[in-house]
Amino acid sequence: MSFGRLERTPGPQPMSDINMTPLVDVMLVLVVIFILTAPLLVSAVKVDLPKAEAAPAADAPKFVALTINQAGQVFVADQVMGAEALADTLKAAALKNPDTEVQLRADAAVPYGRVVEVMGVAQKAGLSRVGFVTDPPAVVDAPATVPR
Numbered sequence: 001m002s003f004g005r006l007e008r009t010p011g012p013q014p015m016s017d018i019n020m021t022p023l024v025d026v027m028l029v030l031v032v033i034f035i036l037t038a039p040l041l042v043s044a045v046k047v048d049l050p051k052a053e054a055a056p057a058a059d060a061p062k063f064v065a066l067t068i069n070q071a072g073q074v075f076v077a078d079q080v081m082g083a084e085a086l087a088d089t090l091k092a093a094a095l096k097n098p099d100t101e102v103q104l105r106a107d108a109a110v111p112y113g114r115v116v117e118v119m120g121v122a123q124k125a126g127l128s129r130v131g132f133v134t135d136p137p138a139v140v141d142a143p144a145t146v147p148r
Helices: 022-040 083-096 112-125
Strands: 063-068 074-076 078-080 102-105 129-132
Touching: 063 083, 063 112, 078 083, 078 102, 083 112, 102 112
Parallel strands: 063 102, 102 129
Antiparallel strands: 063 074, 074 078
């Protein structure tokens, strides 16, 4: 024997709408927080800077291109340089900007000793950053192999 009601009332149906009230509350709190913190993020000090006339800043080159040909001659900007002229040119570049880089392009047939001599002249002039310029190797397409 079972005890229970014979009349059954349907239970509450699930809600198919999204409750927007909590979402709106969170968004309003975020807006208030952003309104309060935005002026704090942009705190620029206003300064009235003095006016002065000065020579315009010279744009010093960021590098000096040195080329050593197969005969061992040194070129700067496509002009042949002797040892003294090279030293003077490099000293002038070091005085303008001590961080100037020497980009050294040496022929593959140049003896190592000649390259070291030029590097020594650059170092005596006050330029210690030397970069070696090379050509990338030629990429040869290998023949496609067909599996047997």
